[in-house]
Structures are given as C-alpha cells and as structure tokens.
Amino acid sequence: MLTIYCDGACEPQNPGGYACWAWIASSGEKDYGCIGYGNGMTNNIAEYEAVIQALNWARYASKSAIIKTDSKLVVEQSNGNWQVRAEHLKAKVAEVKQLLIDTASIIKWIPREENGKADSLTKRACLEAQQNMREKRR
Numbered sequence: 001m002l003t004i005y006c007d008g009a010c011e012p013q014n015p016g017g018y019a020c021w022a023w024i025a026s027s028g029e030k031d032y033g034c035i036g037y038g039n040g041m042t043n044n045i046a047e048y049e050a051v052i053q054a055l056n057w058a059r060y061a062s063k064s065a066i067i068k069t070d071s072k073l074v075v076e077q078s079n080g081n082w083q084v085r086a087e088h089l090k091a092k093v094a095e096v097k098q099l100l101i102d103t104a105s106i107i108k109w110i111p112r113e114e115n116g117k118a119d120s121l122t123k124r125a126c127l128e129a130q131q132n133m134r135e136k137r138r
Helices: 043-060 072-078 087-102 112-137
Strands: 002-011 018-025 030-037 065-069 106-109
Touching: 002 043, 002 112, 018 043, 018 112, 030 043, 030 112, 043 065, 043 072, 043 087, 043 112, 065 112, 072 087, 072 106, 087 106
Parallel strands: 002 065, 065 106
Antiparallel strands: 002 018, 018 030
16 A cells, blocks of 8 residues: 655635645656645645645545545545534545545545655645745736
C-alpha cells in the first residue's frame, strides 16, 4: 500500500488567506495548488482539499493508500469519530469518505513533525499563489 503525506494551510491569515494544499507519495509523485483567496478560505478547507487531491490521484493511478496528515480534525471526521458541525465542511467530509471507500484507502493522524515535506510543499504553494496575485496586480 502506498503512503501519501498531505497538508493544507491558509496564509497569511486564517480565515481569509490563500488556502493551499499539497501531497507527497512515498513513490515520489507529488502535487500542490491553491484553492482560492479571501472569503470562505480556511486551513480546514485546505487540509481537506489536500486529502481529496491525493485520493483522486490514487484513484486515477489505481492504487490504495495510507493517507497521513497532521490534521486531527480531518482524520477524526473522515473516520466518523467526530461530528461535522461546520456546514461548509460537510461536503468535503462526504467526498473524503467516498474516496477512501473507492480506493480502499485509510487515513491516519501523524504529528506535525512527521509531515515536514508536505508542509514545505504547502508553504511553496502559498508563496507561489501570493506571487501570482502580486504579478496580476502589476
């Protein structure tokens, strides 16, 4: 089973910053991006998006995965251990749950210290998003 490390962030402020995500697979594949900026953007949305992007890649690659993330919220809600009270997260949780089933994957929590590579890639996504916005303003 493949291991995929996922991370998300909303910078420079949460909420309302650039909501960015990243994932890195143990096989070397990786991806990152920015969902958006401003109203409605949060670190939790970015954390969920990282897992969704990783599982969509795993599905496309016909692989099962152990998803590892430092977001306790994402892990516990996706595993059905915690209620989903935030309306804006309900669709994301449902999507993750379905993708976990579709790919025969599991999701586990890891300490932030063990998620450094995905965290670095998420920071890169945030920096690039901010640079792109500055260039568009010129």
